[in-house]
Structure formats: structure tokens, C-alpha cells
Amino acid sequence: MRSIRSDIIASFRERGVRCTSQRYAILEYLLRHPTHPTADEIYRAINRTDPRASLATVYKALHALAEAGLIREVRVGCGAVRFEANTARHHHFVCERCGRMEDLDWFDIPRLPEKAAAGRRKLLGYELILHGLCAHCA
Numbered sequence: 001m002r003s004i005r006s007d008i009i010a011s012f013r014e015r016g017v018r019c020t021s022q023r024y025a026i027l028e029y030l031l032r033h034p035t036h037p038t039a040d041e042i043y044r045a046i047n048r049t050d051p052r053a054s055l056a057t058v059y060k061a062l063h064a065l066a067e068a069g070l071i072r073e074v075r076v077g078c079g080a081v082r083f084e085a086n087t088a089r090h091h092h093f094v095c096e097r098c099g100r101m102e103d104l105d106w107f108d109i110p111r112l113p114e115k116a117a118a119g120r121r122k123l124l125g126y127e128l129i130l131h132g133l134c135a136h137c138a
């Protein structure tokens, strides 16, 4: 079985992105914490092990990782941008009480363009954000 470390190093190599210690730390953190943290939360977590990290360099590293397709940004409403290492297509569930964001396996919505009355618009993609109470809050 491959370790998470060799997986991370291999994915940097596959995408042709330089693996700096900070980029590595961020990707590892996101893989271990599928909680969709904000840049600020990631910064605080990374800083515990690497006190040299600044918020600006964390932002830069997040941008580079997203650009390379190793992580993706998730936006919900006007809240802070969140990040995740799950780059596969999926939907989200957001808890109205604690703000927790969970991944839901992908499922298609048949005939979505017709249902959405998209008309002559060209639909490039979609993903659902379900709102409610998580198992912990319900």
C-alpha cells in the first residue's frame, strides 16, 4: 500500500508542480481534513508545524495548488472561499447550524438544462449545495 506521503509526492510530479514544504503541508492537511477549511484555518493549522509560514505565502501556495488542479476552491454564498483536496465531481451539504460542509457523492440530475429553463444559455456544469442540519446538529 502506498503511503499518503508517496501519493502526495507522486501527484505533484504528475502535475509538474514543484513540491515545496509548504505546498506539501497544505495538500497533506487538506487530504487529512476533508472539512473544506478556509485559507485562514489552513494557515493556522500549518503554522503549528511550520511557524515560518505567513498568510500571504499560504494564499500563494493555495493558488498554485488550485491552478495545478491538485485542490479546488468551494464558494458558498458570500462566505469565505473554502478549499478541498477532493477534486472529483461531487455535491455538498452545508449545516445551517454549525457551518459544517460535507461531500455528497456525485449524481446526475436528468434533463437539467430543460428543467432549469436554460434556453439558449450554454450550460457548462453544475453542483448542488444542500442545506440542513448535519447528523451532529439534527
Ligand SMILES: [Zn+2]
Binding pocket: 095, 096, 097, 098, 099, 100, 133, 134, 135, 136, 137, 138
Ligand atoms: Zn451541524
Ligand SMILES: [Zn+2]
Binding pocket: 036, 074, 084, 086, 090, 091, 092, 102, 103
Ligand atoms: Zn467538497
